[in-house]
Amino acid sequence: MIDVIRSEWIKMRSVRSTVWTLVGTVVLMLGFAALAGASNRSMAEGPVPGDAAVGGSLSGGLIAALTMAALGVLMISSEYRTEAIRVSLMAVPRRLTLLSAKIIVFTAVSLVVCLVASAGAIAVGLAIMQPPSVEAADVARSALGSALYLTACGLFGLGLGTLIRHTAGAIVSAIALMLVLPPLTTQLPGAWGATVSDYFTTNAGQLIVSNHANQSLGPWSGFAVYLAWVAVAMLAGAVLMRRRDA
Amino acid sequence: MAIMLGPMTAIRTTDLTKHYGKTTAVAGLSFDVEPGQVTGFLGPNGAGKSTTMRMILGLDHPSGGSALVDGTPYQELRHPLRKVGALLDAKAVHGGRSARNHLLAIAASNGIPAVRVEEVLEIVGLAAVARRRVGGFSLGMAQRLGIAAALLGDPEILIFDEPVNGLDPDGILWIRTLMRDLAAEGRTVFVSSHLMSEMAQTADHLIVIGKGRMIADTSVREFIGRSSQSYVRVRSPRLAEVAELVKVGELHADHLRVTGVSPLEIGTMTARAGLPLEELTYVKPSLEAAYMELTKDSLEYTS
Numbered sequence: 001m002i003d004v005i006r007s008e009w010i011k012m013r014s015v016r017s018t019v020w021t022l023v024g025t026v027v028l029m030l031g032f033a034a035l036a037g038a039s040n041r042s043m044a045e046g047p048v049p050g051d052a053a054v055g056g057s058l059s060g061g062l063i064a065a066l067t068m069a070a071l072g073v074l075m076i077s078s079e080y081r082t083e084a085i086r087v088s089l090m091a092v093p094r095r096l097t098l099l100s101a102k103i104i105v106f107t108a109v110s111l112v113v114c115l116v117a118s119a120g121a122i123a124v125g126l127a128i129m130q131p132p133s134v135e136a137a138d139v140a141r142s143a144l145g146s147a148l149y150l151t152a153c154g155l156f157g158l159g160l161g162t163l164i165r166h167t168a169g170a171i172v173s174a175i176a177l178m179l180v181l182p183p184l185t186t187q188l189p190g191a192w193g194a195t196v197s198d199y200f201t202t203n204a205g206q207l208i209v210s211n212h213a214n215q216s217l218g219p220w221s222g223f224a225v226y227l228a229w230v231a232v233a234m235l236a237g238a239v240l241m242r243r244r245d246a
Numbered sequence: 247m248a249i250m251l252g253p254m255t256a257i258r259t260t261d262l263t264k265h266y267g268k269t270t271a272v273a274g275l276s277f278d279v280e281p282g283q284v285t286g287f288l289g290p291n292g293a294g295k296s297t298t299m300r301m302i303l304g305l306d307h308p309s310g311g312s313a314l315v316d317g318t319p320y321q322e323l324r325h326p327l328r329k330v331g332a333l334l335d336a337k338a339v340h341g342g343r344s345a346r347n348h349l350l351a352i353a354a355s356n357g358i359p360a361v362r363v364e365e366v367l368e369i370v371g372l373a374a375v376a377r378r379r380v381g382g383f384s385l386g387m388a389q390r391l392g393i394a395a396a397l398l399g400d401p402e403i404l405i406f407d408e409p410v411n412g413l414d415p416d417g418i419l420w421i422r423t424l425m426r427d428l429a430a431e432g433r434t435v436f437v438s439s440h441l442m443s444e445m446a447q448t449a450d451h452l453i454v455i456g457k458g459r460m461i462a463d464t465s466v467r468e469f470i471g472r473s474s475q476s477y478v479r480v481r482s483p484r485l486a487e488v489a490e491l492v493k494v495g496e497l498h499a500d501h502l503r504v505t506g507v508s509p510l511e512i513g514t515m516t517a518r519a520g521l522p523l524e525e526l527t528y529v530k531p532s533l534e535a536a537y538m539e540l541t542k543d544s545l546e547y548t549s
């Protein structure tokens with residue numbers, strides 16, 4: 001397994017587009033923090049409160065979630081597109097071992113990069129907004145929550161990529177599931193509709209970033225629900241990957 | 247108590263079958279591929295060669311039957327690249343990676359040391375371009391990279407799918423020599439082609455298939471001996487009478503095919519009997535013609 005993980009790590013770092021997408025994610029987070037900081041500051045009557053400043057600093061997360069999902073998709077769909085997946089599977093014929101190694105490498109790289117990006121974004125945001133006081137624990141929790149959330153988004157992409165195998169199809173599905181459908185679910189009627197909305201993908205997942213609760217879920221339980229969505233996509237992908245011809 | 251088995255056949259398929267929906271790509275193929283020789287896997291386009299190879303390599307699941315490598319299903323090999331090296335499609339690589347990184351990633355997955363990457367780059371003559379991205383490689387270079395990947399684990403068994411397709415004469419000669427050398431070292435070389443001429447120059451043994459079915463499993467020498475047998479073609483407006491007279495002929499719709507009797511003897515006989523001849527030709531078929539004859543019933547598309 002260690003061998004396969006090393007192999008996947010070499011694959012990931014040896015493609016320029018991967019490296020630039022990660023760098024892009026960091027820049028995006030920092031840039032949005034600066035923009036949000038500047039606009040919050042000019043719009044606010046008085047000083048920006050600490051928790052609002054931290055929250056605003058992470059507003060790049062909306063788009064970073066998509067770049068990480070795209071990266072997750074590409075980690076496997078690019079191999080299907082070029083048929084290089086056959087080369088990979090000849091080297092590692094146990095398909096779930098190959099998929100597990102991809103999951104491990106992606107998770108490790110993503111956690112590190114997204115933690116750096118999120119902490120950096122908070123630092124930039126706070127430097128611009130200059131709130132009167134912030135809790136250090138709040139900052140640490142938000143940075144960690146953001147890194148976990150973005151990584152889960154990437155794994156969602158990896159799962160969908162494994163399931164769908166086509167880059168465009170998987171990315172469109174990711175955008176639909178993560179960005180388009182979640183706000184639409186709030187239109188569902190009745191108490192049942194509201195619950196569905198609370199549990200729906202990023203509606204649940206984002207709670208860990210904002211450290212808020214909705215009617216049904218708290219930050220951590222919300223994240224757990226989001227991970228369950230990711231796991232369903234990943235398991236469906238894994239089952240099909242084993243069963244299908246490569 | 248351990249049961250002693252003879253040395254395992256390098257590759258063995260038993261009743262191997264593959265359906266894609268309504269298409270039957272491979273229909274009950276059983277054959278063995280032995281070490282120390284080049285085994286040509288011959289058949290027209292669409293015969294099922296690539297599909298068979300993908301099943302041997304654990305990429306496609308058989309609809310029936312089995313394929314074993316050294317007595318084991320490919321999926322159960324622990325470090326498969328140390329036992330089997332294969333090149334299916336040279337262009338199936340991520341174009342954004344350098345040749346060296348491409349090979350390093352493959353090597354790492356099977357615990358093959360990085361120095362071996364430099365070795366195979368030397369062997370295939372790509373050391374100078376090892377840092378270049380493979381997306382910019384010509385087909386010939388991509389082919390060499392694919393062969394480098396196949397050689398990484400110093401495997402006993404090599405599988406190449408149409409390795410000379412689209413190559414220039416230099417490249418063809420290089421691959422041919424390489425395959426001969428690998429077999430001479432005692433390795434198993436299993437190589438597909440749709441060209442008889444190619445196989446006649448490279449292979450020792452032939453497995454010929456058409457429409458997914460076995461047509462011939464024979465040594466090249468035997469195949470050549472059998473198929474390049476000469477005969478005399480006789481045509482006449484009174485063909486039936488000629489056939490009766492010559493006795494040893496094989497009667498076809500519009501001609502008689504005679505083996506073992508010279509044109510002079512046939513001509514003398516028919517002249518004596520007063521039978522008119524339209525044609526009397528000594529025919530020595532080429533290997534290619536023999537192959538075409540053998541596979542003509544199994545061609546998917548006839549022009």
Ligand SMILES: Nc1ncnc2c1ncn2[C@@H]1O[C@H](COP(=O)(O)OP(=O)(O)O)[C@@H](O)[C@H]1O
Binds near residue numbers: 266269290293298
């Ligand atoms: N993935 C696939 N899906 C559907 N049909 C396929 C697939 N792969 C091969 N075939 C069909 O199976 C037959 C054998 O193809 P192939 O193994 O590629 O032959 P060859 O390599 O001898 O040219 C062909 O009719 C081909 O169209």
Ligand SMILES: [Mg+2]
Binds near residue numbers: 292295296408
């Ligand atoms: Mg083929």
